[in-house]
Amino acid sequence: MKFNTLALAALVAVAAPAFAAVQTAGNLGDAEYVFIATNSAGSYAQDLGVSANFIDALNGGTSFTQSVAGAEWNKFVAFGGSNTQWAIIAAQPLDVGFNPGEVNAWTTRNVNQALGSIQNSQSNDGTNNLAVHFFDIDSRSNPKVANNRLASAFGTLTYSDNGVTSFNGFFNARNTVGTQAEMVYLTPSNDVSDASSQYAVLKTFANFDGTNVTITAAAVPEPSSYALLVAGLVAVGFVARRRKA
Numbered sequence: 001m002k003f004n005t006l007a008l009a010a011l012v013a014v015a016a017p018a019f020a021a022v023q024t025a026g027n028l029g030d031a032e033y034v035f036i037a038t039n040s041a042g043s044y045a046q047d048l049g050v051s052a053n054f055i056d057a058l059n060g061g062t063s064f065t066q067s068v069a070g071a072e073w074n075k076f077v078a079f080g081g082s083n084t085q086w087a088i089i090a091a092q093p094l095d096v097g098f099n100p101g102e103v104n105a106w107t108t109r110n111v112n113q114a115l116g117s118i119q120n121s122q123s124n125d126g127t128n129n130l131a132v133h134f135f136d137i138d139s140r141s142n143p144k145v146a147n148n149r150l151a152s153a154f155g156t157l158t159y160s161d162n163g164v165t166s167f168n169g170f171f172n173a174r175n176t177v178g179t180q181a182e183m184v185y186l187t188p189s190n191d192v193s194d195a196s197s198q199y200a201v202l203k204t205f206a207n208f209d210g211t212n213v214t215i216t217a218a219a220v221p222e223p224s225s226y227a228l229l230v231a232g233l234v235a236v237g238f239v240a241r242r243r244k245a
Helices: 005-014 052-056 071-078 120-140 164-169 226-244
Strands: 032-038 042-051 063-067 085-093 103-108 149-153 181-187 198-208 212-217
Touching (some): 032 164, 042 052, 042 071, 052 198, 071 149, 085 164, 085 181, 085 212, 103 120, 120 164
Antiparallel strands (some): 032 085, 042 149, 085 103, 103 181, 181 198, 198 212
């Protein structure tokens, strides 16, 4: 599904109400992670309130943990359903093109999801879709508090279906409860829409045990930032274009 660029920009511009909305704008890496659990009966979304940069700065072996316990989680459980799967994703569309750093996503990946298989246009469309989805969730969360939480029944606007958590079907971010998931960073590689999107495997792993969401740093992060990572991806894209030429 493709979104009108102007409409998306307008949503981002107004997505800053008095309550703590999911951050999808700001500087590169300011995007906040959202936890999503979903099954055939309903879904649950929780703003974890921490940015990609915050998680990147965790020292090796340290973890961020947050519980899902509460009224909205209980509502999700009451929907029923089986084979619940979960994902953690941050979406940050900063521009509208296909160059590194313009559209960004930090996400868990399914243990069977191959890397390098999603195209620039697919990655961008999926990330834009997520940013709009997070805005819709924020708009309907009640009460409006930090770490907004929302349970959504199947078929409702804010239900997080497999399309939402698989970048419209091109990159599966979901895993079963209790399965540790590797985290990756996705961004376009160059200005060719059907070229393979760039990715970086992060030094963080995530898990959900049915009650607690945990993100753990596997090693001490190198003294780098996502800006430097993007600079490296730009160089890779430039070399690829020269070889193609």
